[in-house]
Amino acid sequence: MAERGSRERTILAVDIGGTKTAAALVRARRARTSAAAPPVVLHKTVVVTDQSSAEACLGGVLAVVGALGEWAAGHSAAAEGMGVGTASMVDFARGRIVESVNLPLRDVPLRDVLRQRFGLPVVVDNDATAATLGEHTFGAGVGTRDMLMLTLGTGVGGGIIAGGRPYRGHSGAAGELGHVLVDIDGPPCPGNCANRGCLEAYVSGRAMGAAALAEARAKPASALGRALAAGETVDGPMLTRLALSGDADAVRLVARTGEYLGAGLVTLVNVFNPELVVVGGGAAAAGELLLAPAREVLAARGLRPQRDEVRIVPARFGADAGLVGAAALALTELF
Ligand SMILES: [Zn+2]
Known part of the structure; x- marks a missing residue:
């Protein structure tokens, strides 16, 4: 049967x-x-x-x-x-x-x-x-019982699988993993969130674009600065493209974004003890340039055994x- x-x-x-x-x-x-x-x-x-x-x-x-x-x-x-x-x-x-x-x-x-x-x-x-x-x-999560997913898009979405089933909370609104606090004095969270310093304010596509623009203005001789001077749109996708092509400034900015991602993961992994965290969305296209620094922060700051048991992997679907x-x-x- x-x-x-x-x-x-x-x-x-x-x-x-x-x-x-x-x-x-x-x-x-x-x-x-x-x-x-x-x-x-x-x-x-x-x-x-x-x-x-x-x-x-x-x-x-x-x-x-x-x-x-x-x-x-x-x-x-x-x-x-x-x-x-x-x-x-x-x-x-x-x-x-x-x-x-x-x-x-x-x-x-x-x-x-x-x-x-x-x-x-x-x-x-x-x-x-x-x-x-x-x-x-x-x-990426087939066969797991406890996993989280973060989707880095314009904002940051999240989802929770607990005991093999989606966890939705009391009325279905659970899983807003992008609104984990990483800095109590951080920038205002975009959208309808009243908080500031949420993970979303650092690792979303919008946040990566803002960081790239700030870098372009601060360093006119950098590749980002030259692109801005040439009238190109300096945004998250450009930052990712430059990082993937090996530009040192862009790699460093993406790594910094990855460290913030890691800081958010410390809280999430400590709290949920998942076996897997899947990271997807267009703003995660830099892959290991983003995920490796995130794993390092998690390894240094997470609680045991949670930090040792979890795998942080890219999503399968784009x-x-x-x-x-x-x-x-x-x-x-x-x-
Ligand atoms: Zn928020």
């Missing part, structure tokens, strides 16, 4: 982000301990997220899912369920968006809206929690992490 949940499913995976909304029809299967093949994308649509109003934003989501459903009907690939990751605080039990930082969606019963419109079982969760499930089901996560969410929660 087949292991429960191991049957291949056809899933509508939806990723609602502040910049783009992606939806894909995928076929996916869960494996418990060995590396599962990642979801196979049958068809995918990406649209710019409409930020003008809640109605327009929601309308855009319904349109992109509707178009995908029509494609599925025309190709005999009927979806069995829908998984949705959204850049929002989600009341998981009710499938309801409570609040969003970078989306005009607040108090939206998204699960019920989608279920009524498309007549499918639907599960809605925070996008970072979904991405964490994606790595746990198909990626641009498709949200869709892979939404598919994993549906597999985990619906079937």
